[in-house]
Amino acid sequence: MDPQELMSGDNLSSLIERGIDAGTSLALAALILIVGMMVAGGVRKAVRNAAVKSDRIDDTLGGFFASLAYYGIMAIVVIAVLNRFGVETTSLVAALGAATLAIGLALQGTLSNLAAGVMIILFRxxxxxxxxxxxxxxxxxxxxxxxxxxxxxxxxxxxxxxxxxxxxxxxxxYSANDTRRVDFTFSIDYSDDIDKAMQIIQDTMGADERVFKDPAVFTAVMAHGGSSVDIVTRVWCNSGDYWGVHFDAMKNVKEAFDKGGISIPYPHQVNMTREG
Missing domain, CATH: 2.30.30.60 (SH3 type barrels.)
Structure with missing residues (x-):
């Protein structure tokens, strides 16, 4: 056989083998890509469904986790596909890692807000x-x-x-609990009847239907001020009634004090003049 013909046959055989290898690599790469996309899509759907079923995970957070899982799997799939074509993926992974680190440092504040947002949505x-x-x-x-x-x-x-x-x-x-305590401090004159003043406060607070009977209205002398006796009062109500109870009580107790002859003192000065 002619050497040129033999050489020509070897080249043809080599080309056929290379073609088969390339076709096999292409087919495997396509298979990896298709299977990887199916797995990534399935994981994304599963994560999203789990988030919907969970009472603690918000829809926004569920979508974020689902996308994170999807793109993470797809990154691995792409690296595997490139590896089938003989691309050196080690250096690629290292470059991606360095780029991710650089981006993370540049967006440190933004990523901090993102991480905090995940915690807020998760723990509520x-x-x-x-x-x-x-x-x-x-x-x-x-x-x-x-x-x-x-x-x-x-x-x-x-x-x-x-x-x-x-x-x-x-x-x-302020809205986390269904009930809240409303605290007041009412001041009366030293010459006023303390027990009478406390009873007026009790009756006025008890007349408000928004104020709970249990726990009962609490009143006690808190301090002896510079010009007044200070009476602390504590009542409980629904959280939504807090400010209504507060504002109405300040008005109603003042009017009840006026009717009962209880005065609310105010700071005053006495000027002393020296004769002679």
Whole structure:
């Protein structure tokens, strides 16, 4: 056989083998990609369904976790596909890791808010409609996202609080419990009848249907002030009635004191003149 013909046959055989290898790699890569996409889609759906069934996981957080799982699996699938084509994935993974670290450092504040948002949505220290005080700001919660919490103040100003600041500070939720205690301090003159004043306070508070009978209205002398005897009063009511009970009690007790002859003293000065 002619050497050129033999060489030509070897080349043809080599080309056929390379073609078969390339076709096999392509088929395996396509199979990995298809199976990976199916698995990623299935995991995303499972995570989302689990979030919907859970009372502790918000829909926003469920969607975030589902997307995170999906893209994480797809990243692994892409690396596996590239590996089938002989691409050096070790250096690629290292480069991706370095890029992720650089992005993480650059977005440190944003990622901190994101992590805090996940914690807020997961553990729910407050929810929509609650009146709270977070990061030194007080208002009703209007919206909670992964990055910020939106409050509406009493005079209807819109306040945006970064979740990192909210989660990293003391959170006071005035709406968390169904009931609240309302505290008062009423001052009377030293010449007034203390027992009579306390009875007037008891009767006035007891006449308000919003004030609980149990626990009972509490009254006691708290202090002897510079110009008054101070009587502390504590009552319990539903959280939604707190300010109504407070404002009405301040008016009603004053009027009852007037009718009962109990005076509310106020600071005054006496000027002394020296004769001669």
């Amino acid at each position: 220290p407050y929810k929509l409609g609650d009146f709270v005080e977070v990061a030194g700001q007080a208002g009703s919660v209007k919206d909670i996202t992964l990055f910020t919490t939106e409050l509406a103040t009493g005079d209807n100003k819109k306040v945006i609080v970064p979740n990192g600041s909210a989660w990293g500070d003391v959170i006071t939720n």
